[in-house]
Amino acid sequence: MNIKGLFSGVSNLGFNLKKSTLMNKHTPSENRCAAMEYFKSKTDALLKKNRKDEAVEVATILLGRLSFTVSNSIKDSDEKEFVKEYIKGLGTVSVGPLKKYIVENDSIAHAIDVLRSIEGNDRTLDFLDSIITADDTLFDDKLVEKRVEILKQFAGETFPSMLSKSLAFLRDSDDRLVIASIRFLRDYVFEGEEDSRVPEAMEAMIDLFADPDASNRIRIELLHAFIEQNWRMSGFKKKLENGLPDGYYINSQGYIRVIEDAAKSE
Numbered sequence: 001m002n003i004k005g006l007f008s009g010v011s012n013l014g015f016n017l018k019k020s021t022l023m024n025k026h027t028p029s030e031n032r033c034a035a036m037e038y039f040k041s042k043t044d045a046l047l048k049k050n051r052k053d054e055a056v057e058v059a060t061i062l063l064g065r066l067s068f069t070v071s072n073s074i075k076d077s078d079e080k081e082f083v084k085e086y087i088k089g090l091g092t093v094s095v096g097p098l099k100k101y102i103v104e105n106d107s108i109a110h111a112i113d114v115l116r117s118i119e120g121n122d123r124t125l126d127f128l129d130s131i132i133t134a135d136d137t138l139f140d141d142k143l144v145e146k147r148v149e150i151l152k153q154f155a156g157e158t159f160p161s162m163l164s165k166s167l168a169f170l171r172d173s174d175d176r177l178v179i180a181s182i183r184f185l186r187d188y189v190f191e192g193e194e195d196s197r198v199p200e201a202m203e204a205m206i207d208l209f210a211d212p213d214a215s216n217r218i219r220i221e222l223l224h225a226f227i228e229q230n231w232r233m234s235g236f237k238k239k240l241e242n243g244l245p246d247g248y249y250i251n252s253q254g255y256i257r258v259i260e261d262a263a264k265s266e
Helices: 008-022 028-047 054-069 073-091 091-104 109-119 121-131 139-153 162-170 175-187 197-210 216-229 234-241 257-264
Strands: 248-250 256-258
Touching: 008 028, 008 054, 028 073, 028 256, 028 257, 054 073, 054 091, 054 109, 073 091, 073 109, 073 248, 091 109, 091 121, 109 139, 121 162, 121 197, 139 162, 162 197, 162 256, 175 197, 175 216, 197 216, 197 234, 216 256, 234 248, 256 257
Parallel strands: none
Antiparallel strands: 248 256
């Protein structure tokens, strides 16, 4: 069903005006709120008539409000919360539109929150894993932002497929994604010291550390990942020592440590 087919004549003009108002970050908040109420009432009316497909199309328009930020942080938060709570209240009817929005947009954190509240954590992560590839971003800002946000969603999880992708991202052309991948690895929950993926992850990260083109910021992020994972670096001491920034060292047991922390423990 084409959404425009739901309206005609003067009604269609009103529909388009409300949609433009909803997506205008410079219009007064009161006008955007009125537009949101308009689409909410249209959705509710269609649902009462059991016209679910059409209702979903109208409700999907509301998700557009999650794609931008207005200067008044309180009003911005209130408007987004209105949309999130309403879409969440629609239940499984809104899963399709939420997934479509996440695929097509880069500002996706709020939509992911709503999807997780409906689908649960595991199904949401499975979906996010299915839409992210490991090819180079080629300095595509929107794609970088999207991948960075998706990586954040997996913090503290054990997810082998995303682990493989994060290791590939270590060689991406955009440092923002490289750093997000290192933080993903820093927080990754490996299945014990015997996890077969640990040597693979360590090798990829150490190779990046030893890369002469790696920035000092990336090296520090890597060091903190090694510290948080409590990985022993005895076999890589020579490969690491030349690139250690000031304030870091490898102790006699082979662990990365921060000099100021060592002083505190004495």
